[in-house]
Amino acid sequence: MKTRLLSGWKTRAHVLCLATLCGLMTLGVAATAIAQDTAPPAAEATAEAAPAVGVVTETVTETVTETVTEAPAPEAAPAEEAAAEPVVDKGDVAWMLTSTLLVLLMVVPGLALFYGGMVRSKNVLSVLVQVITVFSLLVVLWIVYGYSLAFSGEGAWLGNLDKLFLKGVTPETLAATFTDGVSLPEYVFIAFQSTFAGITGALIVGAFAERMKFAAVILFSVIWFTFGYLPIAHIVWATGGYLFEMGALDFAGGTVVHINAGVAGLIGAYFVGKRLGYGQTALKPHNVTLTYVGASLLWVGWFGFNAGSNLEANAGAALAFINTLVATAAAVIAWALTEKIFKGKSSALGVASGAVAGLVGITPAAGLVGPFGAVAIGFIAGVVCVWGVTGLKRLLKVDDTADVFGVHAVGGIIGAILTGVFHAPSLGGTGGEDFDMVAQVIKQATGVGLTIVWIGVVSVVAFLIAKIVFGLRVTEDAEREGLDIASHGESAYEA
Numbered sequence: 001m002k003t004r005l006l007s008g009w010k011t012r013a014h015v016l017c018l019a020t021l022c023g024l025m026t027l028g029v030a031a032t033a034i035a036q037d038t039a040p041p042a043a044e045a046t047a048e049a050a051p052a053v054g055v056v057t058e059t060v061t062e063t064v065t066e067t068v069t070e071a072p073a074p075e076a077a078p079a080e081e082a083a084a085e086p087v088v089d090k091g092d093v094a095w096m097l098t099s100t101l102l103v104l105l106m107v108v109p110g111l112a113l114f115y116g117g118m119v120r121s122k123n124v125l126s127v128l129v130q131v132i133t134v135f136s137l138l139v140v141l142w143i144v145y146g147y148s149l150a151f152s153g154e155g156a157w158l159g160n161l162d163k164l165f166l167k168g169v170t171p172e173t174l175a176a177t178f179t180d181g182v183s184l185p186e187y188v189f190i191a192f193q194s195t196f197a198g199i200t201g202a203l204i205v206g207a208f209a210e211r212m213k214f215a216a217v218i219l220f221s222v223i224w225f226t227f228g229y230l231p232i233a234h235i236v237w238a239t240g241g242y243l244f245e246m247g248a249l250d251f252a253g254g255t256v257v258h259i260n261a262g263v264a265g266l267i268g269a270y271f272v273g274k275r276l277g278y279g280q281t282a283l284k285p286h287n288v289t290l291t292y293v294g295a296s297l298l299w300v301g302w303f304g305f306n307a308g309s310n311l312e313a314n315a316g317a318a319l320a321f322i323n324t325l326v327a328t329a330a331a332v333i334a335w336a337l338t339e340k341i342f343k344g345k346s347s348a349l350g351v352a353s354g355a356v357a358g359l360v361g362i363t364p365a366a367g368l369v370g371p372f373g374a375v376a377i378g379f380i381a382g383v384v385c386v387w388g389v390t391g392l393k394r395l396l397k398v399d400d401t402a403d404v405f406g407v408h409a410v411g412g413i414i415g416a417i418l419t420g421v422f423h424a425p426s427l428g429g430t431g432g433e434d435f436d437m438v439a440q441v442i443k444q445a446t447g448v449g450l451t452i453v454w455i456g457v458v459s460v461v462a463f464l465i466a467k468i469v470f471g472l473r474v475t476e477d478a479e480r481e482g483l484d485i486a487s488h489g490e491s492a493y494e495a
Contacts, residue, residue: 099308108131175190213473219462252366259416
């Protein structure tokens, strides 16, 4: 086997370019965040950040009381001080740690197997490597600067760098929940949210699987995470965020995760181009059993994703839990019936995809609608997503390998819009007596539109940069040989 010296130098040059670009990008983000953070620092008692749907990060501080001899402090003061002391419930902590593990289960092995079974046998390892590597990279970046930019500060579009490298976060600092006076250790909230960032990036790779360079995938993921995911997470979930302050609802990530990933995946599929032989030969999944197992693990893990987003082990978590259960079941039935009616047979790949469609659809509504609203959302998502991966895919003329757009973007849009409908108390939702369905649907549609435009622009720029630095697509010879051997030097199935 011959080794070319030039290839070695090109590889090292590419790595150097990547390192330089990441460094410059981080500095650029820091400068942008600092420029936006023009407001004076709030007092220590003021909330610093807002986790999902208005949760506020807070730090426990000692209260110093000055004693005035002429006027002693009222007797009620100690009681007020005690009432202000945040409470950390061990049951909440245990549930949130369990939920974090369940979201990890969704990625490895759930999503990895779901995507791995859908590609051809010569590319299965490449998909597994991309899923776990992108997830791991984004979890690390979340700790470095992601958490700070998403949940520190109250800017309309982005946080700040006050918690860069988790500065100031200790075992004593707390993150508030939806109940006044009830908090979580901040480390628990950081870990939970890191898995959301990681799985969103991992979802994207399914759209351009089997043909994109590994280095380009990594570089794209860094740029998209920094300028796409973090701003959207802040806008939707943080106090001061544009959509949060508007009142747009997203319980567990319909816009932040699924529409985000689906749009980015669609842009990537266009940029990378269609697989060799697409539309001319059948590019069938190599192992539907793996895909089915992956979908099953996704369903199990999704209870942590949705019910965990309640941040407390109480009735709110129970509502999100049962909604996740029944919406997914309804979507499986809907997908199977739709395939039977229009294709004559219900497929295993179809019911597995239907489960994911239902999970995606209920995500933004999980803790905001009643069980019958969840059934309706799941059933509608199951039916429409069949069209998303067939008719819509043909209209778009795109080779979306794992139907990331057709399931995640379409399902996320359905769920986000219908959240505004079924949140109504008259339909079993948790909205107040003064709930205005039309106004809420408009807010939901605004959130959907903003997410599509923002992520679309960021994705285009990110893919262009990756194309300039590394090139996006492997060679035709490498694609024919398979990315397992060409990119990773291994084979999933030895002859």
